[in-house]
Amino acid sequence: MPTIRVFDREGKLHVLDAPVGWSVMEVIREAGLPIEAACGGCCACATCHVYVDPEWLDKLEPPHADETLMLDEAFQVQDNSRLSCQIKVTPELDGLTVTLAPEF
Amino acid sequence: MPFSSGSMDLRTAMNGQAISTDLVIIGAGPVGLFAVFEAGLLGLRCHLVDNLDKIGGQCAELYPDKPIYDIPAVPRCTGQELIDRLLEQIRPFEPTFHLREQAERLERLDNGRWRVTTSAGTVFEAPAVAIAAGAGSFVPRRLPLPEAEQFEGRSLFYAVRRSEAFYGHRIVVAGGGDSALDWVLALQPHAASIALVHRRDEFRAAPSSVERMRRLAAEGALRLIIGQIVGLEGRDGELEAVRIKTQDGKEERVACDRLLAFYGLKMELGPIAHWGLDLDKGQIKVDTEAFETNLPGVFAIGDICTYPGKLKLILSGFHEAALMCQKAFRYCRPNERLIFRYTTSSTDLQKKLGVI
Ligand SMILES: Cc1cc2nc3c(=O)[nH]c(=O)nc-3n(C[C@H](O)[C@H](O)[C@H](O)COP(=O)(O)OP(=O)(O)OC[C@H]3O[C@@H](n4cnc5c(N)ncnc54)[C@H](O)[C@@H]3O)c2cc1C
Numbered sequence: 514m515p516t517i518r519v520f521d522r523e524g525k526l527h528v529l530d531a532p533v534g535w536s537v538m539e540v541i542r543e544a545g546l547p548i549e550a551a552c553g554g555c556c557a558c559a560t561c562h563v564y565v566d567p568e569w570l571d572k573l574e575p576p577h578a579d580e581t582l583m584l585d586e587a588f589q590v591q592d593n594s595r596l597s598c599q600i601k602v603t604p605e606l607d608g609l610t611v612t613l614a615p616e617f
Numbered sequence: 618m619p620f621s622s623g624s625m626d627l628r629t630a631m632n633g634q635a636i637s638t639d640l641v642i643i644g645a646g647p648v649g650l651f652a653v654f655e656a657g658l659l660g661l662r663c664h665l666v667d668n669l670d671k672i673g674g675q676c677a678e679l680y681p682d683k684p685i686y687d688i689p690a691v692p693r694c695t696g697q698e699l700i701d702r703l704l705e706q707i708r709p710f711e712p713t714f715h716l717r718e719q720a721e722r723l724e725r726l727d728n729g730r731w732r733v734t735t736s737a738g739t740v741f742e743a744p745a746v747a748i749a750a751g752a753g754s755f756v757p758r759r760l761p762l763p764e765a766e767q768f769e770g771r772s773l774f775y776a777v778r779r780s781e782a783f784y785g786h787r788i789v790v791a792g793g794g795d796s797a798l799d800w801v802l803a804l805q806p807h808a809a810s811i812a813l814v815h816r817r818d819e820f821r822a823a824p825s826s827v828e829r830m831r832r833l834a835a836e837g838a839l840r841l842i843i844g845q846i847v848g849l850e851g852r853d854g855e856l857e858a859v860r861i862k863t864q865d866g867k868e869e870r871v872a873c874d875r876l877l878a879f880y881g882l883k884m885e886l887g888p889i890a891h892w893g894l895d896l897d898k899g900q901i902k903v904d905t906e907a908f909e910t911n912l913p914g915v916f917a918i919g920d921i922c923t924y925p926g927k928l929k930l931i932l933s934g935f936h937e938a939a940l941m942c943q944k945a946f947r948y949c950r951p952n953e954r955l956i957f958r959y960t961t962s963s964t965d966l967q968k969k970l971g972v973i
């Protein structure tokens with residue numbers, strides 16, 4: 514099973530088993546890390562905001578228009594900002610590294 | 618359907634008159650709406666309170682255009698369609714909606730009835746209360762900067778109560794949706810100066826507002842800044858400037874004494890947390906026979922309630938509403954007997970529905 518690497522807001526690294534087909538948000542949430550994901554992955558809340566390690570950025574499918582619009586409601590958005598519910602785990606993403614964005 | 622305006626209710630409240638009804642429903646999401654139907658079949662009158670400016674809870678606010686596939690016998694409908702159909706279904710029962718009002722207080726009266734008081738001063742008295750509050754009230758998201766708190770309510774706002782309070786000021790508005798654009802356009806003629814800050818040069822707001830905003834920006838009547846707010850400066854609650862990180866990574870200081878920030882809505886349990894209810898992780902514990910809370914006559918249904926096996930689905934909320942009303946009836950009509958009947962065959966129910 515692929516694993517993803519998640520830095521929490523205190524900078525601590527968590528290496529998580531990531532079933533193929535799950536979203537990155539689901540992996541993070543099921544591991545009990547603090548991610549609000551208020552809309553449950555429907556791209557309707559922006560509370561699953563993460564920063565993707567720059568090395569991984571172009572290995573991801575580019576965001577849909579929906580996701581970019583929703584990111585407008587997030588805070589401290591950067592070039593490497595993504596909504597983790599919109600990133601599907603694939604075998605190629607083994608080792609994907611993300612950091613939880615600040616909560617608000 | 619009757620709507621009440623906040624000011625009218627304030628007047629009633631100041632006259633010391635409470636609105637007396639059978640069932641007060643807190644939350645006008647899908648589950649609160651269906652509770653009106655089930656209560657209506659039993660002959661109970663309902664008043665609903667919601668602090669959103671529209672009916673429909675999460676379905677209308679978060680996903681009006683997204684499809685739902687798991688409503689029994691409705692293979693597909695959008696969030697808004699579901700709400701529209703529920704409104705059609707409950708119309709015969711003439712519920713009264715009190716929108717833009719948050720239920721703030723819940724108190725038990727000596728006669729055993731419950732009193733609910735809203736943020737607009739509306740007071741209800743009823744033998745039964747149904748809390749159908751979802752994940753809590755929709756409230757504006759706050760600016761997540763440590764220094765924000767000292768300015769909130771004095772020079773930093775997340776909503777406009779009285780637009781005159783902004784006249785003559787140097788205003789910065791943050792956001793890219795309709796609220797941000799509407800207020801920029803409304804306040805621009807009255808402001809000493811006004812700037813709109815948004816993280817990218819594309820806007821979700823209605824195209825006609827975006828066009829008007831761009832025209833004003835081209836004329837120099839407003840400043841459009843593409844960037845994000847990273848800091849606030851000022852003292853004693855009075856803002857002097859906001860620091861904005863622009864697209865090229867530079868930081869700019871924009872003088873301002875009023876900041877209006879629109880970062881969407883979030884859900885917060887709010888006042889319900891202080892009503893003496895048994896809570897489990899922000900949800901209200903209920904029994905699964907009547908979905909009653911630890912307070913007799915106070916029920917919780919839909920996403921807000923929790924019990925072993927609870928699923929946060931609309932269909933579960935509908936079931937909870939039906940069972941809840943059976944018990945609520947006993948509080949509302951202690952001397953009447955409730956007989957189980959089908960809408961298909963009961964002329965009494967059909968009369969209530971207005972179909973015969
Ligand atoms: C994007 C998305 C997709 C979904 N898809 C599905 C699906 O396909 N199928 C499904 O079954 N479910 C789905 N859901 C879940 C479904 O929307 C919820 O289960 C449902 O909305 C719960 O209804 P409710 O009436 O309990 O609460 P809500 O819809 O949350 O409504 C509660 C209302 O109460 C108000 N309120 C709260 N506290 C107060 C107060 N103190 N005073 C005044 N008003 C108050 C709030 O403002 C809100 O309007 C989805 C949810 C989301 C976010």
Ligand code: FES
Binds near residue numbers: 550553555559560599
């Ligand atoms: S969980 Fe809401 S947008 Fe991702």
